[in-house]
Amino acid sequence: MSGFGDCLAEHTLDALSRGRLSPAEQAAAARHLDGCDACRELLAALARVEVGEVESNLATRPRGVAAPRLAAGDRIGRYTVLHLVGAGAMGTVYAAYDPELDRRVALKLVHHGLLAGDAREAAAARLLREAQALARLSDPNIVTVFDAGRFEGQVFLAMEFVEGGTLRQWLMVERRSPAAIVAMFVAAGRGLAALHGAGLVHRDFKPDNVLVGGDGRVRVSDFGLVRVAPAATASIEETFDPARPLPTGGEAMTRTGALLGTPAYMAPELWQGAQADARSDQFAFCVALHEALQGARPFTAAVLSGAAGGRMVAQGDRIPAGLRAPLAIGLARAPERRHASMAALLAALGRGLTAARRRRTALLGLGVGLCAGLSAWGWQHAQARELAGREAACVAAGARIEAVWGAAARADVERSFAATGKSFAPTTFAKTAPWLDRWAADWRGAAETACRAHTLAGTWDAELRARAEDCLDEARAGFAALVDELRDADAVALTQATNAAAELTPASRCTQPAALRERPDVPQAQxxxxxxxxxxxxxxxxxxxxxxxxxxxxxxxxxxxxxxxxxxxxxxxxxxxxxxxxxxxxxxxxxxxxxxxxxxxxxxxxxxxxxxxxxxxxxxxxxxxxxxxxxxxxxxxxxxxxxxxxxxxxSPLDEAHLDSRLASVDDVVGDYAEAARLHARALAVREQQLGPWHPDVARSLVGLAAARQAQGELDAASELYGRALTIQQRVFGPEHPDVAMTLHNLAGVRYGAGALDDAAGFYERALAIAERVLGPDHPGVADTLKDLGVVQRARGELAASLRLQTRALAIYERALGPDHPRVGNSLNSLALVQRDLGAPAEAERLHTRALALFERALGPDHTEVGGVLYNLAELRSEAGAHAEAAALMRRAHAIYAAALGPQHPETVDMARELAQLEAR
Missing domain, CATH: 1.25.40.10 (Tetratricopeptide repeat domain)
Structure with missing residues (x-):
């Protein structure tokens, strides 16, 4: 591919406008477009031709609906439009490039004309809140929503870009076996179950709204009709308006107005004006599965609506017998007669498909003769009993986790948290328990999978099963140890509980044959x-x-x-x-x-x-x-x-962890651009692998923010810290040390921008949380006191700064002892205040004490030693002792040059000041 040098070649621009470049080529082209007006203008001209072609295919769109109007190279917030993916009556989807995280995303814009005039603003605001609820979900069978915002009055969603097609297209490519069809729908059903578990309802499930990626993974998508379920918790429900949900994009057949959904898949109660819930999603799912298996839907829309002349579609014999009863229950006209949940339906489908396989196997022997037939029947019956026993054993293997995390353990942990007496204990339990639930469910599934792979499918030999058992036992022991610690939690454990639960290594790693074969052998006797x-x-x-x-x-x-x-x-x-x-x-x-x-x-x-x-x-x-x-x-x-x-x-997470560690090294040498690149790469992997709300995602955001801050990109740093803060408040609650630390970091950004009042406000908020959560004598409290003192010094509030710095030093000395490096930092800060107050002798005493401390604790060549030498050099210079000052500055410069390199900005600044001193 040529043209990525000075300007993009015309054939490159044409391929970009039509979506024919690879993801890497699109990313490179988008980066060039960010700084090249000429290429953007040419790309816009090419894109207008494509949009015209698309418009000709949308001649049937409803009146008043805006046509696609964005061209490749246009910007929506930080996103650069690459090409049009699809357009319909409800919305338009574009492929776009996110330069901040170096990835391609799908941008969906909801058309202006579909937002009712007076209620347009309220409806748009509600859609944004719904998008935020969707972004809280992390499930492999749901398309991830990264971001939502407004663009020229329209609402847009930034979502995971999935290479592949829809489930309907997958069904049409070739004739699929019932087992393959059910497997794909079960995966989609897990996505629906995850939505329902979060208190959400899809409202427009159909094969067109399920994506099948190139990796074969199924993802439920097209969330424009998602609503909070009637049974959702108040904490979710209170963020939503009762206003009519916004319609979704992609298909003109989706009904708008009084009814929302696609008529052929809508449950009967929705035609009567009832509120959609998980049972109506279940009905739509069963219609779609029936259609996929049978080749026809079970009802006409007229039957569902109760209109005259409606008819049932004739039932055929393509649906395996074992699946007919589960489908019939899911298609019941009365919602209360359907399955209790999507999970119950999926379990019934699994049992039905297994039963259908057994019946087919049994029928193979019917033509051999009566005696042989009876013998075969007896053998098959015995085999079925044996298989059922093996399946029950696998379920029991997974159920062993209940001895570690069941109702009794949950109650014990909740009581333990409450016994700390901390006001945030109930919130912390509410935030921690779901992570423990998720891990226990993961272990259960892994144990069942390992058992079935060996005893049912026969794909694992005894050695691989033994390795999996050892791995699972180790994982369960680690989980049990954490639960035991939380059963006897103190105030410190309480602040770390959610983080500890979230960082548990998934038990599903014990089902990966490649990783299991890497495990060293342990002799049986040991x-x-x-x-x-x-x-x-x-x-x-x-x-x-x-x-x-x-x-x-x-x-x-x-x-x-x-x-x-x-x-x-x-x-x-x-x-x-x-x-x-x-x-x-x-x-x-x-x-x-x-x-x-x-x-x-x-x-x-x-x-x-x-x-x-x-x-x-x-x-x-x-x-x-x-x-x-x-x-x-x-x-x-x-x-x-x-x-x-x-x-x-x-795994990709191993690489992300290495990127984060290496980024910290780049911070040391001042290569903040490379640090930012590594943090951004780690962030993208963690979001994909862990979901957008994992604590490790927040840590990557904080690392990236710090790198941007060091580069002077204070607005970008502030936005990234804000995103991290949102995750931490949701995961940990508002009263948590990580929340206080991010507020502390935001204060540093505002201080760097010269917004001293803002910085003081953030530090004060961080200090209030830290004092409540950690207690008034914790070193973390001293960190914020010290930095707030720096801000007060910059504001000229020297008396206030002196009080804060003195209190911080006292905390450090009590908590850490007089020789801890943080004591040295505190002495250094306090000395600067004394210097401003006109007490150079006291300042020199404090700096000298800090110097001795750092040399003992860190060695004579550490940068902290160099920093104190620099401050002492300035003091001696102000006293007119230029020769002494130059000697101190020379030592400081040598330390910085050796540790950070001669080209580091701080080393260069120090060399300049040393030259000025030596010239006097």
């Missing part, structure tokens, strides 16, 4: 001891997750001794890795590095490639960022990248 060790390590992980680092360190150390006694390299590696992680959390980076190196050697000895990758990725951070040795950190990053490429069990 398996019992090995499992006991896994339990002890799991407890150390859980104690760390809830913030009890001292207890976690003790548990990890005891596990380490037992692991070494066992002689099993993988367990030694896991124990070393756990203990090293705790050293990192407690700020002992030298011990963390040494432990990681031992863990890596043990992991390589055990051929545990997944563990070796995790250890190497942490070395990138500990060496490159925490120890401020970026060149070595990059070497470890290259090693981790090689391991990623060679490890068959690696």
């Amino acid at each position: 398996r019992s001891a090995a499992r006991e060790l896994w339990v002890r390590l799991a407890r150390a992980r859980s104690l760390q997750a809830v913030g009890d680092y001292a207890a976690a360190q003790a548990a990890a150390h005891a596990a380490m001794a037992a692991a070494r006694a066992s002689g099993l390299p993988e367990l030694i590696a896991e124990a070393e890795f756990r203990e090293a992680g705790l050293h990192e959390k407690r700020g002992d980076y030298a011990a963390a590095e040494a432990g990681l190196l031992r863990a890596l050697a043990a992991a390589e000895g055990a051929r545990a490639r997944g563990l070796a990758l995790a250890v190497t990725t942490d070395l990138v951070y500990v060496v490159g960022y925490a120890a401020a040795r970026p060149a070595e950190g990059r070497v470890w990053a290259r090693s981790a990248q090689t391991q990623l490429a060679l490890h068959p069990g690696a």
Whole structure:
């Protein structure tokens, strides 16, 4: 592809306007278009030709509906339009490029004419709120909604761009077996069930509104008619107007006005004006499935509406016998006679399809003769009983998780949270329990899948099943350890509970054959001891997750001794890795590095490639960022990248984790553009893999915001911090340390922009939360006090700044001891206030104390030492001692040049000031 240099070639522009470029080529072209007026004008001219072609195909659109009018290269917010995907009576969909996250999205605009005049603004506002509700969902069978907004009065949705076609197109490409059809509809049904579980109703389910991606994954889409269900919780319902829902796009047959939906799929009660609910979605699903299997819908629209002359469609024999009863129940005219839920319908379809297979197998022997037939019948009956027993055993295997997380455990955790006496305890339980529910359901499904793969499908041998069982036992032990800690939660554990639950490794990894085959072999005689060790390590992980680092360190150390006694390299590696992680959390980076190196050697000895990758990725951070040795950190990053490429069990999340770690190294050396690129890449992966509301998504947003902030892009940083704050408030609630920290970061952005009053306001909000949640003497409170003091100093409020800095220093010294590096930072800040107050001797005393502390704690070549030397040089210069000042500045410059490189902005600034001092 040529033309991506100075300007785009005309054939490139033509291919772009018609949507014929690859995703990578589209992204490259969109980046060029952002800065090239000439190419945008030529692309617009080419696109107008295409739009004219589309308009000729829409001659039947209703009067008053706007035609597609955006051309390739146009902008909707931050999105660059690439090409038109489709247009219909209700809306227009464009492919677009999101430069912030470097990905393609689908932009859907709802037509002006479909919003009633007086109610247009209210209806548009309600659609935006509905989009926000959809964005809270994270389900593999639902198209992800990323963003929503307004464009020239119209509402737009930014959604996941799915390469592929619709379920209807999939059905038409070739004749499909009933089993294949049911499998695709069951996947779509899971998406509907997820919608219903979130208190939402689709209202327009049909094969045209289900996408089948190139990866074969089914996604329910076209959400313009989604509404909150009547039984939804108040916390969701209160954000929606009772106004009539907006119509969706894509098909002129969708009814508007009093009725909403596609007539052929609408449940009878909707024709009578009843409110749509999960049961009417179930009816539409059964109509669509009947149509796919039989080749005809079960009713005409006239039958559904009760109109005269309506008729039932003749029933044929293409529907497997076992599926007829579940479909008949789902198609019942009275809603209360349908299945209790989509989950119940899907379960019935699964049983029916299995029964149909058994009947077909039994019929094969009928022509052999009476005796042979009776014998075959007896054998088939016995086989059916055996299969049913195996299926029941697999269900029981999954049900073992209820012993860890059932009604009793849930009640215990809720009581434990309440017993802390914290006002936010009920909110924290409400936020934490769904993550625990989700993990337990994932474990149940993984256990059943592993069992069926071995005992029913026969696709796994006994060795692979044993490896899966070990993996599942380890995962269950880790989950049980966390639940135990939450049953006895203190105030610190309460603040970390939601995060700990959200960060549990999914049990579904135990169903991945490639990853299972990577697990080292454990001799049969040592398996019992090995499992006991896994339990002890799991407890150390859980104690760390809830913030009890001292207890976690003790548990990890005891596990380490037992692991070494066992002689099993993988367990030694896991124990070393756990203990090293705790050293990192407690700020002992030298011990963390040494432990990681031992863990890596043990992991390589055990051929545990997944563990070796995790250890190497942490070395990138500990060496490159925490120890401020970026060149070595990059070497470890290259090693981790090689391991990623060679490890068959690696996942996109492993790469995202490495990107985040490497981005921190780029922060150290001041390469903020590269840090931003890595954070954006990690963010895109985490959103796709974890959903838009996972805490790790918020962390990537915070990292990206910090990189933008360092580049001086304060508006972008503020928007990213705002998005992270929205996630954290939803996931953790408004009273959480992560919320306070993001408010703290927003304050820093406003301070950098010179908006000192705004910065003070954000710091004060962060301080109020931190004091309530952490208590008045927590180091996190001191962090905000210190930085608020910096703002007050900048505002000229020196007395207020002095009070804040003095209180921060007292907290640090009580909580961390007099020799902690954060004490040194506090001394440095307090010295600057004393300098402004006209007390240079006191300022010099504080700086000198900070210098000695940093040299003891961090070594003489750390950048913190250089920073204090710089401040002391300025003090000596102001006192007229230029030679002393130059000597101090020379030392500071040498430290910065060695640690950050001679081209780092701070090193360059320091060199300039040193030259000025030496010239005096």
